[in-house]
Amino acid sequence: MSPRAAWRLESFGFTRVYDYVAGKLDWMAAGLPTEGTNAERPRAGDVARRDVPTCSLDERLGEVRERAEAAGFDACVVVNDERVVLGLLRKKELEADASLPIEAAMRPGPSTFRPFVPIEEMARFLTHHDLANAPITTSDGRLVGLLRRDDAVRAAERLDAEGADRRENEEP
């Protein structure tokens, strides 16, 4: 749709017309701000913990576990130098043999979600699939943060309560 609009504008005499082909999806997937009625509603990227510990493939599980515990997390995201998510260590994986290399201990290729997914949807998904957390990434796979189920459920409940209050106040 945007290429046709760009060409049409040129036909009106606009001389410097650009087409952002990846569009709004790409913008939102990068976790960049938007305006509009949905902008104030919390999304996965707003609630995700950006201070989640990370590790690389060549570390040992013992040192990574210590680092995660010191940071107050029972998870660690495995990333490369570009912060692209390669794997995930949840509580179960972190409890394995301390001498294991991360590559052998991690859960490879975990499901990841984009930052713009509504928090209610994430809370439902994590609860339904009994997942304690999920990495939130940009569309090119870079880590934004780790969304914990407890955080998602709490944010969704708060949103639901605010909606109920608003409806009550609007009633004649």
Next chain:
Amino acid sequence: MPQEIDREEVRRLVDEGAQLVEVLPANEYAEDHLPGALNFPLRRIEAEARDGLDPRRPVIVYCWDSA
């Protein structure tokens, strides 16, 4: 010929004064749009863009994705 650009180019051009135009229908624009974007749905772009845009400044158009 319109030039295709990526996200970083969008940010740079907007900082330099480019006008952002979302060409999706008004209801989709109302829910979410890029900061500062105007809404000229494709079907109305002819009627609205001539008066609503400054031809001396760059214009960036976008929709939902490349589809």
